[in-house]
Amino acid sequence: MNIENIKQPFIKIFPGDFSGNPMQRNTPKVLFSTIEPAGFDHPKMIAFNEKLSEEIGLGKFEEKDLGFLVGNNLPENVKTYSTAYAGHQFGNWAGQLGDGRAILAGEITNNSGKKTEIQWKGSGATPYSRHADGRAVLRSSVREYLMSEAMFHLGIPTTRALSLAFTGEDVVRDMMYNGNPQDEKGAVVIRTAESFLRFGHFELMSAQQEYKTLQELADFTIENYFKEITSEGVQKYKDFFENVCRRTADLMVEWYRVGFVHGVMNTDNMSVLGLTIDYGPYSMMDEYNLNFTPNTTDLPGRRYAFGKQGQISQWNLWQLANALQPLIKDEKFLEEILNDYGSYFWESHDKMLCKKFGFDQLLPSDEKFFTNWQSLMQDLQLDYTLFFNQLEKRDDKTDLKAQFENVSYTFLNEKDISILEDFIKSYHSRLEKNTISKEESLEVMKKANPKFILRNYLLYQCIEEINIGKTEMLDKLTKALENPYEEIYPEFSAKRPSNYDDISGCSMLSCSS
Template identity: 80%
Template structure:
């Protein structure tokens, strides 16, 4: 790989170098802290994303590149650093936070001019690690590596993963926060993005009253990542906020489309570019449930449940609006923009559902149809992804019970089957009013409904196998996630087996890494 091209896009623009104790948390009035990765004596490569490496301009992998992939023996031109940000966590102001396990290598520009930031996750402590060690374990690293790539191939805006490697160290973690810490294998993942800037970066500067630096940061973000904004003065900052709202709503719509539940939508985990970032206690939807949250830390309030992701994103945008107010200085504009967000999101959401069902357009009566569908899905405990896969197979000769009984997480008795049959009749009536052909309708469905989603139990199986030194399932899952709209592996297109219902890491997870 050509790592000599990596440069620092951020540190030469904003003031505040800090090179002190790497365990020191409070770094007031600065935006970043220089810090070197810990270094590891016995790393071992698990996976390398060759196509991504070529795309972003790093080229082919060579054995000597393993050192860079874990942060060892870096060339002199690379000055590594972590950034400071703040955030609202579970609805409460948490003050200064920062990259506790992430260290930025810098930015690389590909031949076509595309800029990509490169970041290690799990390469050691930073000034923002608080009392943690900055390491990551294998299970969390595998989950981030695979799911970020799965989301990319599903067509969902996301960070991506370049590599996954063992560090050769063991790391102590209490996976369920129940007083049972255990040694686990350490790992480092390199993740990439156009930018890792979060809502929390702007919240920190605003909270500190560093309005000039806040303005510098916003100008930097617009100049580098929002070329569509050509206005100036206060209007530029208004356009910036409106664009973030639109990108965020579009991202939430995509999460709902594929059944993704983030699990920890704190403002410090929200991208100002509308990307999915920070793959922690996430889950793809198995049984459809608007109240499902995969994060044990989110119980019992279920703040970040699947069905609440739209309204939580709006709440998070309110916090960003507060942070940007010193630049925009227009309360009515911010309030009107945020009120419009709900209208825009739900219209985008319902249009997305129309495509999943194969409808030609959104009609007034469709909202009632969608509400009845949601109730049916929850009452019958139907699998979200598989329901739409089966719907594509529907025809006049279909035995409804036979078509859907194997995708229910509870038995379909006569009463439930009757409700399902009534719904299918309503669905067929709605389809018959389409102004597009059956072939066009089916094409909409096939492009909107994945055949494969990376379920937690599959990740669990993969992690268990990698722990034994085998990579067969990793390779198989990688092939499947790169082709999510094809049924390459029928064994993956099945509901979660019962044996994994109460297994930690399958149905629910903690924030522990």
Template identity: 80%
Template sequence: MNIEQIKQPFTDIFPGDLSDNPMQRNTPKVLFSTVKPAGFNAPERIAFNADLAEETGLGQYEEKDLDFLVGNNLPENVKTYATAYAGHQFGNWAGQLGDGRAILAGEIINKDGKKTEIQWKGSGATPYSRHADGRAVLRSSVREYLMSEAMFHLGVPTTRALSLAFTGEDVVRDMMYNGNPQLEKGAVVIRTAESFLRFGHFELMSAQQEYKTLQDLADFTIKNYYPEITADGIDKYKQFFENICTRTANLMTEWFRVGFVHGVMNTDNMSVLGLTIDYGPYSMMDEYDLNFTPNTTDLPGRRYAFGKQGQISQWNLWQLANAFHPLIKDEKFLEDTLNQYGTYFWEAHDKMLCRKFGFDRLRESDEDFFTNWQGLMQELQMDYTLFFNQLEKLNTQSDIKSLFERVSYVILTDQRVKKLEDFTRKYEARLLSNTISKEESSELMRSANPKFTLRNYLLYECIEEINIGKTEMFEKLTKALENPYLELYPEFSVKRPAAYDDTTGCSTLSCSS
């Protein structure tokens, strides 16, 4: 790989702590600290994303590159660092946080001028580890590697995964925080993004009243990642905030489209580029439930439940607006922008649902249709992905019970079948009002509704296999997630087996996951 081309523009611009001290501590008035990866004696490659490596400009993998996958024996040009940020966690101000188990190598620019940041996750402690060890375990690393790539191929803005490797050491983790710590295999993921800048980076500088650095950070972000912004002065920062709002709303719409539940939407886990970032206790939706949260830490309040992700993103943007206020100094603008966010998001959300149902455009009556559909989905516990796959097969000769019973998590009684029949009649009537052809309607559905989503039980089975040295399922899942709108493996297009309903690490996850 061409790791000699990695540069550190971020550290060249902003104030930082250059002490190479990994001990946990506060680092006021700085945005980063230099820190070296821990170093691992017996790394072993599990996966390498050759297509992504070529795209970023890193080039082909060679055996000599194994050390780089875990941050060992780095060349002199790679000056590694971790960034400081703050955040609101579960609605409460948490103060200084930062990259607790993520260390940045810097960025590389490919032949087309595209910039990509490269970051190890799980490569050791940083000043921001908050008394933790900065390591990552195999299960969380596999989940991040596969899910970030799955989201990319689904068409959802996301960070991506370059490699996955064993570290050769065991790590102690209390998986469910219940006093039952165990040794688990350690691993490191190299993840990439155009930038890993978060809401929390701006929150930290604003909270510390480091307004010059706050402005410099905003200017840096606009110059490097928002070339469409051409205004000057305060208008530049207004456009910046508006664009972040738009990107965030679009991201939330995509999460709803594919049935993704993040599980821990703290402001420090929100990207200012509108990317899905930090794959912890996430889940793809199995049975449709607006109140579903995969994160045991989020119980019983369910702050980050599936159906609340739109309003929580708006709440998070309010916190970012507070951080931006020293730059914009216009309360009415910020309030108006955030109030408009809700209108924009719900319109985008409903237009997205139109595509999933094959409707030509959003009509006033569709709001009632969608509301009734949501109630039916919850009552009949329909599998979110499989329901739309079956809906594509609906025709006037369909036996409704036969069509949908394989995608429901409850028994379809006569009364429930009657409700489905009523719904499908209304759906077919709505399709008749389309101004597009039946084939165009079907194509809308095919492009909006994946045939494959990376369910937690599949990840669980995959992790169990890798733990005993098998990689067949990992390779099969990789191929399936690269082609999510095709049904390559019919055995993956089934609802979650009942055996996994209460399996720790599958149906229930913690922030350790």
């Protein structure tokens, strides 16, 4: 790989060099600290993303590169560092946070001039580890490696995964925070993104009243990642905030399209570029439930439940607005943009649902149709993805019970079938209002509705296999997630088996990693 071409533009711009000291502590008035990865003596490769490596400019993998992929054998030009940020966690101000287990190698530019940041996750303690060890376990690393790639191939803005490797050491974790710590295999994943800048980076500088650095950070972000902004002065920061709001709303709509539940939407887990970032206790939706949260830490309040993600993203943007107020100095403008956010989000959300149903336009009557559909989904406990897959097979001659009984997580009685029949009739009536043909309608649906989603029980199976040295499941899942709008493996296009309903690390997840 061409690791000698990795550069560090960020640390040349911003202050703060606590070189080589991994002690966890506050680092006021700085945005980063230089820190070296822990290094591991006996790493072992699990997976390497060759296509991504070529795309970003690193080139082909060679055996000698394994050390670099876990933070060993760094070239002299690579000066590694972690960044500081703040954030609101579960609605409460948490103060200084930062890259507790992530260390940035820097940035590489490919032949087309596209720049990509490269970051180890699980490679050792940093000044922002908050008394943790900075390591990561295999289960969380596999989940991030696979899910970030799955989201990319679904067409959703996201960080991506370059490599996954065993560190050769065990890590102690209490997976469910119930007083039962156990040894688990350690792993390191390398993730990439155009930038890992978060809402929290701006919150930290604003909270510390470091307004000069806040402005420099905003200027740096706009210049490098928001080329479409050409305004100057205060207007530049207004356009920046409005752009972040739009990207965030678009991202939330995409999450709803495929049924992705992030699980821990703290402001420090929100990307200013509108990327899906920090894959922790996430889940793809099985049975449709607006109140579903995969994160045990989010119980009983369910702040980050599936149906609340649009609302929470707006709340998080309010916090970013507060952080940018020293630059914008226009509360009325910020309020107007944030109030408009809800209108834009819901209109985009409903247009997205139109595509999932094969409608060519959003009609005033669709609000009632969508509400009835949500009630149907929840009352009959229908699988979100499989429901639309079956809807694509619509046929007046099809027996509804036979068609949908394997899509429901409950027994469908005669009353349920009657309710389903009424809905299907209303759906057919709505389709008649289309101005496109049935064939065109079906093509719209196929582009909006994946055939494969990376369900938690499949990830659980994969992790169990990797733990005992098998990679067949990993290979199959990788192929399936690269082709999510095709049915590569029919056995994956099925609802979650009931024997996975109450398994820790599968149906129940925590922030432990």
